[in-house]
Amino acid sequence: MTDVRIVAVIPAHMASVRFPGKILFPFFDHPMIEHVRRRALLVDGLDDVYVATCDEDIASVVRGYGGKVIMTGDYHRNGTTRVAEAVADIDCSHVLLLQGDEPLLLPRFVSEMVNAIRSNPTGDSWNGTAPLDNVDESDKHSFVKCAIGQAQQIMYCFRRSPSFADFENQQSFIQKIMGIIAYRKEFLMALVELPQTPVESHDFIEQMRIIEHGYNLQAVPLPHALPSVNEPQEADVIVDYLNGDEEQSALLKTIFSDG
Numbered sequence: 001m002t003d004v005r006i007v008a009v010i011p012a013h014m015a016s017v018r019f020p021g022k023i024l025f026p027f028f029d030h031p032m033i034e035h036v037r038r039r040a041l042l043v044d045g046l047d048d049v050y051v052a053t054c055d056e057d058i059a060s061v062v063r064g065y066g067g068k069v070i071m072t073g074d075y076h077r078n079g080t081t082r083v084a085e086a087v088a089d090i091d092c093s094h095v096l097l098l099q100g101d102e103p104l105l106l107p108r109f110v111s112e113m114v115n116a117i118r119s120n121p122t123g124d125s126w127n128g129t130a131p132l133d134n135v136d137e138s139d140k141h142s143f144v145k146c147a148i149g150q151a152q153q154i155m156y157c158f159r160r161s162p163s164f165a166d167f168e169n170q171q172s173f174i175q176k177i178m179g180i181i182a183y184r185k186e187f188l189m190a191l192v193e194l195p196q197t198p199v200e201s202h203d204f205i206e207q208m209r210i211i212e213h214g215y216n217l218q219a220v221p222l223p224h225a226l227p228s229v230n231e232p233q234e235a236d237v238i239v240d241y242l243n244g245d246e247e248q249s250a251l252l253k254t255i256f257s258d259g
Helices: 032-041 056-064 079-087 107-119 135-139 185-191 198-203 207-212 232-244 246-255
Strands: 006-012 048-053 068-071 094-098 125-131 145-148 154-158 174-184 217-221
Touching (some): 006 032, 006 079, 032 048, 032 246, 048 079, 056 068, 079 094, 079 185, 094 185, 107 125, 107 174, 125 145, 174 185, 174 217, 198 207, 207 217, 232 246
Parallel strands (some): 006 048
Antiparallel strands (some): 094 174
16 A cells, blocks of 8 residues: 655745735734645644745745745746655655645645545545636636546636536536645656646646646545635735634634744
8 A cells, every 4th residue: 555645835935926925924913824834734644844935035934933944946937846846855655735825724625635645645636626606707717717527537727618508507517726736746746847738838727737648637626715815905805704704713813822
């Protein structure tokens, strides 16, 4: 049986186009990335949690909280290649990539990813998915959707909907792609060496490199999506969630119980 050792890695850099330095934006006196890191630490089944960054400003903050940091090059164009560099010398069988701009990350969602890996450790990759809330989301280009097959495999990803089915029917096979993705480490190291593919490069959908090269990307259905932070004005939405949602408020108290 495969010896499963799963590490979570949060790729981070300061040079966000729409919100420079957002990864250190404070929510309730603590930087966004620390909210994500501490939530990951609550997940049973993860063997370690790291932040991967090329920026000393981020590294210094994370180390100040007692977190583990892996320094990477400053040439990465996406989180996948940064994470691949970070785990090259890490003893693990699987890598779970978490987004540093999702401070509402729920540990129970990450647990679902861990369970999916452990139930099929020889798989290539896994991605969290969530239901569409309304018909407008099916054609909204700012986030990625996917079509899911009968075996829960992700068949293709898109920004503008290619489906002409009624929305109620689309909801049975189309879901949102969430920012929680996992790889068998051996597959990840091979994936980043593969050439870019047409849909990946033209539609800016990283997951399509996996699919276009003929590998398996498994959906891990989650109950619902949560807001992330892409632009400064979206920070207010996060604050409202942290104040108004019972589960989020309880998590906030738990992860920062030490002040």
